[in-house]
Amino acid sequence: MSGQADANSDRAIPQPVLNRIPTYLRAAEDLLADGTETISSSRLAKILGLTDGQVRADLVYFGAFGRPGVGYRVAHLVEELRRVVGIDKPWPVALVGYGSIGRALVAHEGLRRRSFDIVVVLDADPAKVGRKAGRCTVQPVSELEQELTRREIRLAILAVPSGAAQDLAEQVAAAGVVGIMNFASVRLRLPEEVIVMNVDLTLLLERLSLRLKVAGH
Amino acid sequence: MSGQADANSDRAIPQPVLNRIPTYLRAAEDLLADGTETISSSRLAKILGLTDGQVRADLVYFGAFGRPGVGYRVAHLVEELRRVVGIDKPWPVALVGYGSIGRALVAHEGLRRRSFDIVVVLDADPAKVGRKAGRCTVQPVSELEQELTRREIRLAILAVPSGAAQDLAEQVAAAGVVGIMNFASVRLRLPEEVIVMNVDLTLLLERLSLRLKVAGH
C-alpha cells in the first residue's frame, strides 16, 4: 500500500490521467451520496464513458485501492482520492479582480464546499475597495503581497482584464503563489514552477464552434 | 467506438489538433494587430510553446495556407482560421440561467467581439423575468422552445443549478440546439449529435490542485 505522500514519484503520470482523477472523485462522491458501498471498475467506467481497464490503470498510478473479486469500497475511494487530489484539507484562495466573474466565483457556493475557500479578495478599482465580497472585504491590490504572504496563500484566481493579467500574475507569483487559475485571454509568462490553469471562455466557445463545424452542424 | 458515419471530410482530425486551432487563430490575430505581415511556423510555435513541425502539421489538416520560403501571411491565416473555426459569421446564442455566472457572461464584452452574440436570456425565476440583461430582457423558460426555434439558435450556454441542468439541456436540445456550453457540475446525457463543452469550475480547480500536488507543492 502507498505509505505517505511521496509526492514525486515512482514515475511520471500522464496528463490525461491527471485530468481524469477528479472525475473519478466526483463519481465516487455521487455514489457515496446514493449509499452505494462498493463499485467495480466496469460500472465506474460506464458512468464516466471510459473502459474498465482504463479506470483500473488510472487508479493504480496512485496506489491499489481496490480488492479483487469485490471492487472499490466507495467510502475508501472517496477518502483516498480527496487526499490524492489535495482537497482533504481546505485551500485558502486569493481572488484577484472583483468584476462580474469575480462576483460569480464568490457567489459560487460549490467552491467552498469542495475545499476552495476564497479568503482574500483584491481589486485595483478604489470604488470597489471596502465592499463586502462574501465573507471578505475587497482590499486594494497594493496590499497583495502583504496579505498573500501573511496568510501563506499558494492558490490564486485571476479574474482581471487581459491588460492587467500579466502584471498581477507576476505579483501573486512573487508573493508565493504556485497555482493560478486565469480567466484572462492571455498566455501568462511565469517561472516554470508556477502552474497555470487557463479558463478562457471565448477560446472554449471557439473550440465548441469548431467541433460543431467539423461534425457537420 | 461509436459507429458514426464519416460522411464528410477526408479523414478524422485528432481532438488535440482541434483544441489547438483556436489558439493559432488567437496568436494570428495578435500578430495582425501588431502589424506583422508574415509568420513562420517556427515563430508561431515559439509563441504558443509548440514545435514548428506540429504547427505545420496542424494547419495542413485544414488546407495548405503557407508558402514555402515565405511563411504564412497573417491576414490570410486569420481569415482562413476564422472560417475554419466557424466564427466568420456571428453565432446567435441562448443563455439559460441568469444567476451570477449568467450575468458575468452577459457582461463579458469579449464574447460578442468574438462572434458569440447572446440574443436570448432565459430564467426560471419569476423575479428575474423582465429584467434587463445586456441587450436582452430576461424571459421565462416556458418560452424556451418558441424563442430558440424562432431564432434558429443552435448554440446555448447553460448556467443553471446542477439539479436543473439535465432537464433544461434536454429542452434546448429538443429545440434544435446542437452545441451546449455547460457550467453545471453534472455530465449531461444527450443524443450523440449534441456536442457538450463542460466548464466545471470546481473540477478545474481540482485538476489544478492535483497538478500542484504532483509537482510537489
Add this chain to the structure above:
DNA sequence: CGATGTGAATCGTTTCACAGCC
C-alpha cells in the same frame, strides 16, 4: 467465480528529416 493489477500489443499523436517550392 468475479474483479483487480499488470505487462504486452495496439492505436494514435508527435517528432523528425527531407523533397519541393519561393
Add this chain to the structure above:
DNA sequence: GGCTGTGAAACGATTCACATCG
C-alpha cells in the same frame, strides 16, 4: 537560403488478455 508540406520513425497512451487474489 529559408520555409512549407509530407511520409516515416519515435513516442506515449489506451486497450487487451491473463495471472492473481478475495
